[in-house]
Amino acid sequence: MAKVQKYSTQTYRKIALIGYFSLLVYMPLWLIVLAPSQSLSPTLSLIMFTLPLVFPLKGILQGKPYTYAWANFIVMIYFLHSLTTLWVAPEERIFAALELLFASLMFYGGTYYAKYRGQELGLSIREKKADKNEK
Template sequence: MSKQTFSTPMLKRMALTGYFGLLVFMPLWLIVLSPSEGLSPLLSVSMFVIPLLFPLPGLVKGNPYTFAWANFIVMIYFLHSLTTLWVSPEERWLAAIELALASLMFFAGTYYSKYKGQELGLGLKKNRKEKNN
């Protein structure tokens, strides 16, 4: 096992900071800072907030499995921020904030789920060929 730089409680706090940051920042961006001209505010907020609500109970409880699968949801925000950085110069600063929050949640959540899973004795089952080698 490699030496762990961050403790699991610190990784959890970092991941939750990124998560709750996205949960607050996305509606703020879409309603106040730069509302979309093509979409209604309700639709745009729904598209970017509802996916974040699915993992909320498991994240608050600290379930490592939830932190792992929540990373699939975070990819929406990661890709949205990269696309916005590329195509919308006037919103680059907003996209940079979204990218930072999504990256924080992704990387801290990944390591939290790995290390917390190890602490709890969870892991992937190895097949017999790998066990014998």
């Protein structure tokens, strides 16, 4: 029985793009303007928290499902950062909660976009049963 997807593939892409670009704009804004770190220089903050988001930019703009899939590994940095900040810095909880929201949007949208768009394109990471039987 085929499972019906809840939203269209393009809706998942839009959700991922909202999360991605929100993180891309929000992280330097938070760490340099809104609440600058006492222990990190602005340059180091940019390198640590913005540069990783630039790596998948081209593939994300092109709508490549593989890029959306591996970009989720990068999003884990922001999950960990936001959860750690929520735990250790009560004065920055609102900033960390926004980061967690944006990272969650990117992760959710990116995961389902990669899955459904990959299916639409006939991409698969699993071995086909026919290929297994030939081995």
